[in-house]
Amino acid sequence: MSYLQSNPTAGASGCIFCDMPADPRDAETLIVRRGAHAYVILNRYPYNNGHFMVVPYPHVDSPERLEAATLTELMTLLNQGLTALRAMYNPQAFNIGMNVGAAAGAGIAEHVHLHAVPRWAGDTNFMTVAAGTRVIPEDLRITWERMRAAWPGGSL
Template sequence: MAGEPDGLERLWTPHRMAYITGDKPADAPSGCPFCRKVEEGDREALVVHRGEHCYVVLNLYPYNPGHLMVCPYRHIAWYTECTEAERDEMAALTQRAMRVLAHVSAPQGYNIGINQGDAGGAGIAAHLHQHIVPRWEGDTNFLPIIGRTKAVPQLLDDTWRRVSDAWREDH
């Protein structure tokens, strides 16, 4: 290796390149990932709770540990397409998710929102989903901006277990 070391540590995350570049592996499943989760087992799909009209799932590419999404079972793209029952259950599950996350990891705040359409920043614009992102003071740094990398200090399976256990305890 040539040159002087720069004194920086490296966080190597090659598995994220396909997500960053938008390339899908040849063996990637087709169809809507949110619709597929309905057919998979809870742990495999990272589903925390299944309600009557909506379910709660961990984000596969979380901004922070405990990043949840509330998704209607129906394949709809726009919030305006929700039935009253879907809308009401999304709201109730969002409140419950906040209580569960408060118990599990004591966040100091939350980002809650729905990105609508490609122009609105929706990663999966074809299937409505609402994000619940727990936040802490100092939880962000230069990595996402400079390195296009997010350091997440907890494995998804550990997060799934903790949140699922707390959800069953009905916090």
């Protein structure tokens, strides 16, 4: 809920993943890259620096309902994001995944999205702290600027 409440454009369609790309202010929504069928956006409450999501434009609740061209672009954007993060942070590993359905832990279950989280050995030791808060050393706007600059193939 805090994600929804903090977003500058939440509310127009009732779905944040539909509203975000309709807003041209990428620096506000933290959209890093726009493709033909999907877009890349930073998670406003990341598990680690560089935690991003790849979101298809169609409002569907399962990847089974996405067309082949969209599925292909989801993975292409994912790969480009991984390449950018390797250049930015030199992560040792990634968690990549999709929670399909609220019972699987999806925060916004009605609109599928893919998560990618860079990982370093031992990062959970300092990332998991008391009272449910997380340590986020880098400002999200800086992460956004760095990721756009590091995107393979150049900036927009």
